[in-house]
Amino acid sequence: MTTLTPVTSRPRALTFGNVWLSVALVAILFIYPFLFGKTLNFGISTLLFAGFAMSWNILGGWAGQTSLGHAALLGIGAYAMTLLATPERLPPFLTSPLAPWWGALVGMVIAVAVAAVWGWLTFRLQGSYFALSSIAVALVIRLVAINAEWTGGAEGLFMPELPKLFGFDLFDRKVEYWLAFGFVVLTLVITHLIRRSRMGYALQAVREDEDGARALGIDPARMKLLAFMLSAALMALGGSLYALYLQAFEPHTILELPLSIQIALLAIIGGRTTIQGPLIGALVLSIFGEVFRNVFSNANLLIYGILILMVTLFAPNGIMGLFQKAGSKLGTAR
Amino acid sequence: MDQVAVTAFFQTLVQGLLTGGLYALIGTGLSLIFGVMKIINFAHGDFLAIGMFITLALFKAFNLDPYLSLLVAAPIGFSLGYVIQRFVLARLGDRLGEGSLLATLGLGLIISNTLLLGFGAQPQSINVPYAINTFKFAGVQVSVSLLIAGLGTVLAISALNLVLYRTELGRAIRATAQNPLGAELQGVKTSNIQAIVFGVGVSFAAIAGVLLMPLLYTFPTVGENYVTKAFIVTVLGGLGNLPGAIAGGLVLGVIESLGAFYVSNNYRDAYGLIAFLLVLLLRPEGLFGKTVKRV
Numbered sequence: 001m002t003t004l005t006p007v008t009s010r011p012r013a014l015t016f017g018n019v020w021l022s023v024a025l026v027a028i029l030f031i032y033p034f035l036f037g038k039t040l041n042f043g044i045s046t047l048l049f050a051g052f053a054m055s056w057n058i059l060g061g062w063a064g065q066t067s068l069g070h071a072a073l074l075g076i077g078a079y080a081m082t083l084l085a086t087p088e089r090l091p092p093f094l095t096s097p098l099a100p101w102w103g104a105l106v107g108m109v110i111a112v113a114v115a116a117v118w119g120w121l122t123f124r125l126q127g128s129y130f131a132l133s134s135i136a137v138a139l140v141i142r143l144v145a146i147n148a149e150w151t152g153g154a155e156g157l158f159m160p161e162l163p164k165l166f167g168f169d170l171f172d173r174k175v176e177y178w179l180a181f182g183f184v185v186l187t188l189v190i191t192h193l194i195r196r197s198r199m200g201y202a203l204q205a206v207r208e209d210e211d212g213a214r215a216l217g218i219d220p221a222r223m224k225l226l227a228f229m230l231s232a233a234l235m236a237l238g239g240s241l242y243a244l245y246l247q248a249f250e251p252h253t254i255l256e257l258p259l260s261i262q263i264a265l266l267a268i269i270g271g272r273t274t275i276q277g278p279l280i281g282a283l284v285l286s287i288f289g290e291v292f293r294n295v296f297s298n299a300n301l302l303i304y305g306i307l308i309l310m311v312t313l314f315a316p317n318g319i320m321g322l323f324q325k326a327g328s329k330l331g332t333a334r
Numbered sequence: 335m336d337q338v339a340v341t342a343f344f345q346t347l348v349q350g351l352l353t354g355g356l357y358a359l360i361g362t363g364l365s366l367i368f369g370v371m372k373i374i375n376f377a378h379g380d381f382l383a384i385g386m387f388i389t390l391a392l393f394k395a396f397n398l399d400p401y402l403s404l405l406v407a408a409p410i411g412f413s414l415g416y417v418i419q420r421f422v423l424a425r426l427g428d429r430l431g432e433g434s435l436l437a438t439l440g441l442g443l444i445i446s447n448t449l450l451l452g453f454g455a456q457p458q459s460i461n462v463p464y465a466i467n468t469f470k471f472a473g474v475q476v477s478v479s480l481l482i483a484g485l486g487t488v489l490a491i492s493a494l495n496l497v498l499y500r501t502e503l504g505r506a507i508r509a510t511a512q513n514p515l516g517a518e519l520q521g522v523k524t525s526n527i528q529a530i531v532f533g534v535g536v537s538f539a540a541i542a543g544v545l546l547m548p549l550l551y552t553f554p555t556v557g558e559n560y561v562t563k564a565f566i567v568t569v570l571g572g573l574g575n576l577p578g579a580i581a582g583g584l585v586l587g588v589i590e591s592l593g594a595f596y597v598s599n600n601y602r603d604a605y606g607l608i609a610f611l612l613v614l615l616l617r618p619e620g621l622f623g624k625t626v627k628r629v
Contacts, residue, residue, distance in 0.1 A: 066435065121615055128374045128435055132565055133614050136607045139562065143607075147600040257558055261439060268436060299450040305443030312436045313425055 021276050022188055025283075029184065033177050040173040046286040047180035048242050053266035053278035054187040055234035060264060061272035062194065063227040064207030065123070066131045069138030071259040073111045073232045075145065077239025078246075078254055080107030082157045083150070100162050100170065104240035108233045114141075115232035119225045135257060142255040156250030159243060176245050183241055184279070187234055191275050194230075203227055258301065265304050269311050271318025280319050341473045346595040347588060348474050354587020355484040356542060360560055361567025361579040362491055363538030369574030370511040370531045373423070373434035377442035378564050379557025381411060381536045385543020386552040387449055393460045400460060400548045401482065407540040415536030419529040442557065449554035457551040465548040483545040490541055491580060494534070498576075507531055511574070539564075562603075566610040572620020581622050585609075 032043050056070050084103030122133045145151045168175045194200040205213040206220040213220055243249060253259075270281020285304065293300045315322050364378050388410060389403040418441065426433035467478040498504035509517035510527045518524050542560075550556075566586055571578025586606050593605035613621060 066432070121611070125614060125618070127431055129614065129618065131435060132374065132569070133611060135562060135565070136611050136614075140604055140607050140611075143601060143604045147598075258555075261443075265439070296447070296451060298455060299447040301443050302447035302451070305440045305445075305447060308436055308440035309422070309444070312433050312440065313422070316429060316433070 018275060019192065022192065025276060025279055026185060026188065029181055033174065040177050042286070042290060044173065044177050044180050044245055046282060047177070047184050048238060048245065049263070049266060049286065050279045050282035051180065051183040051187050051238045051241075052235065052263045053270065053282050054184070054191055055231050055238060056263050057231075057267045057272055057278045058191065058194065058234070059224070059227045059231040060267055061274075061277070062191075062200065062203040062207065063224045065224055065228070066128075066264065067134045067228075068131050068257070068260050068264060069134035069136075070231075070235055070263050071255050071257070072138035072141040073115065073235040074239035074242060074259070074263075075141070075251070075255040076111045076114065077104065077107035077236030078243035078249060079145070079151060079157065079239075080104070080110060080236070081240035082159050082243050082249075085162055086160045100240075100244075104237060107236040107240055111232040111236035111239075112229045115228045116225065119228040123221050123224045123228075135260075138255070138257070138260060142251055145251040145255055151251070154251060156248065156252075156254075157243075158248045159246075170244055171247065176241070179241055179244070183238055186237075188275070188279065190230070190234070195275055199223065199226065262301070262304065265308050269304075269307050269318055271320030273317060274320040274324075277318050277320040284319060342595070344472075345474050346591045348476060349480075350588035350591030351584055352476070352480045352484045352587070353591065354584035355487040356546060356583070357563050357567050357586050358580045358583025359487040359490060359542045359545070360539060360564045361571065361583050362494065362576060363535035363542075364564045365568045365571065365574055365576055365579040366494070366538070367532055367535040368568065369576065370507060371419075371423075371430070371434075371528055372574075373430055374438070374565075375532075375535065376435060376438040376561065377445060377557075378438075378535075378539050379559070379561030380442040380445040381414070381539035381557070382543040382546070382560050383449060383552065383554065383557040384414070384445065385411060385540030386547045386550075386556060387453060387543075387554075388540070389544045389547040390453075390458055390460060390552060400462060400465075400544065401486075403544050403547075404486075404541060407544045408537045411537035411540030412533040415533035416529045418536070419532035420525070423532070424525060424528070442561075446554050446557060453554060455553060457553045459551045460547060462548055477549075479548045483549070486541065486545045490538065491576075494538075495576070503527075503530070563606070566606045569610055569614055569618075570621050572622060575620055575622065578620050578622045582620070585621065 029047065033040060036043065052070070052074060056067065059065050059067055081100055081103035084106055085100040118134075118137050122130055122137070125133055146154050151157070162170045170176070194203070202213065202218045202223050205216065205218055206223050210220045213223075239254075242254070246253075266281040266285055267278035268281070269285060270279065271277025285307070288303050288307075289300050292303050296302055311318055317324070360378070360382060363381075364375055367373065367375050385403075385407045388407045389400050392398040392403050392406060393400060422437055422441070423430070423434055426437065465479045468475045469478065470476075496504075498507060506517065506522045506527050507530070509520065509522055510524045510531075514524045517527075563586065567579055567582040568574075569582070570585055571580070571582030586609070589605045589609055590602055594602040597605075
């Protein structure tokens with residue numbers, strides 16, 4: 001029989017609280033550049049990783065499929081935008097102020113296509129098998145990027161000079177902050193919409209009990225595939241923005257397994273069954289990461305390891321799960 | 335085929351089989367753990383890295399012969415595995431499937447980053463004269479250290495087999511793998527058995543690390559490269575199937591060597607990955623397992 005998690009059976013009042021939590025988080029992110037204008041780099045990377053984690057979560061949280069290969073989709077977005085932003089590769093009528101965004105769009109389309117084939121092949125595998133196969137698929141994509149010529153090989157790519165977007169310089173950190181901010185708001189809104197849609201309920205049913213969901217007339221493979229394609233599109237869009245932010249990147253930084261793992265862990269530590277969990281996870285871990293970078297230099301993933309171990313052992317629903325537990329205790333006390 | 339081409343083929347084959355033996359050793363630990371506990375150990379490559387760094391540290395400090403490090407690395411690996419199963423994984427209870435994936439990922443990050451703090455990110459190697467020695471057998475060149483590694487693999491796996499099929503402990507392990515509850519009812523302390531199995535699995539990874547050290551550079555995240563090899567080996571052979579792991583290792587080594595020689599060396603790692611995906615999709619029970627009846 002279907003076991004309902006607190007998320008699916010949460011009373012309506014708390015769901016409204018859920019929306020307010022998102023609004024509050026967005027408000028904090030909105031005023032950030034006015035308060036901490038000097039640390040925009042930190043703000044941008046935090047926002048981008050929050051967006052990655054929320055995109056991952058559409059598949060990893062709502063559909064319950066732990067992908068350890070999402071960096072590949074991010075990489076597709078980054079490569080597509082950078083390659084198509086080079087004027088020589090484009091017909092002249094496309095080198096308008098919108099030029100780089102055609103590349104981002106193409107990246108999203110490719111990522112969706114890759115996810116469709118990838119998911120179609122691997123969603124027959126259960127649990128850890130899917131996680132294993134996602135590593136393999138991502139590694140194959142990484143090998144292509146390293147060895148092909150048009151990808152710039154192991155040296156990677158430089159973002160060329162870009163036309164101004166309505167007078168805004170895309171290499172200006174402020175502009176990049178607002179783009180990343182827009183990305184986070186977009187993923188947050190989409191997640192909220194999914195949560196309340198038919199698809200959202202179907203996904204949660206599949207996550208909790210695949211056979212039960214099938215008995216209700218839901219096609220689990222199709223649902224997972226839809227979630228994966230949506231997740232891939234957002235991931236590729238984020239990848240394009242990441243390429244803008246980095247300005248130069250190589251396969252070793254943008255397609256590597258640790259990046260995939262990092263993205264997944266942000267969502268899981270924050271709480272994968274909730275909407276804001278991945279956002280909270282990214283905010284908390286960015287701050288931790290920044291603090292520990294000074295202490296541990298390049299061993300800053302140590303904190304991820306310790307936190308994921310703690311979360312797995314003591315708080316299986318992540319940081320948001322702890323909040324909810326505290327919240328429901330308050331609720332019953334009233 | 336002319337003589338040169340034949341020799342080149344056998345050269346590639348021997349190279350592949352010897353490398354494959356090492357892959358088999360790494361995969362055996364992983365497969366044993368899966369067979370008994372039904373969990374996939376994502377930190378397996380990092381345990382291998384521990385073996386490599388123990389060898390490196392002992393060589394630097396005492397100029398100790400790398401193969402003597404086995405006497406240190408194997409017990410350390412065993413104790414580490416025992417403690418981790420007892421005090422971390424055993425606590426996951428009924429969340430073992432997904433929980434073990436995340437917990438071992440976390441452990442792996444802790445290990446690799448601790449090694450990074452202790453030893454730095456620079457690739458390091460040890461210099462022993464016989465590591466670069468080779469000898470010729472029927473025109474085929476064989477590296478001495480690769481041969482030693484191959485022999486070590488055969489010894490370790492044979493010892494494991496003896497324990498599994500000739501001792502009381504082995505009976506208890508097999509019983510725990512088949513039916514933990516039934517074994518417990520027969521007086522087997524399954525929690526202890528599972529900790530022993532995890533310990534043995536980890537020590538196999540550490541032993542593989544020691545055997546690899548004279549051949550390769552090491553760095554704190556070296557495990558990443560090998561954990562995927564271990565996954566490939568176990569899936570090729572069938573998860574939890576020990577003879578399968580040996581065969582899977584040899585197959586992987588040979589596929590890589592032949593692909594690198596006859597197709598392109600740049601895609602060396604891709605051949606194994608593609609074979610892995612194909613087997614995962616078409617024959618999840620592994621190349622050599624009994625066909626599982628599908629529902």
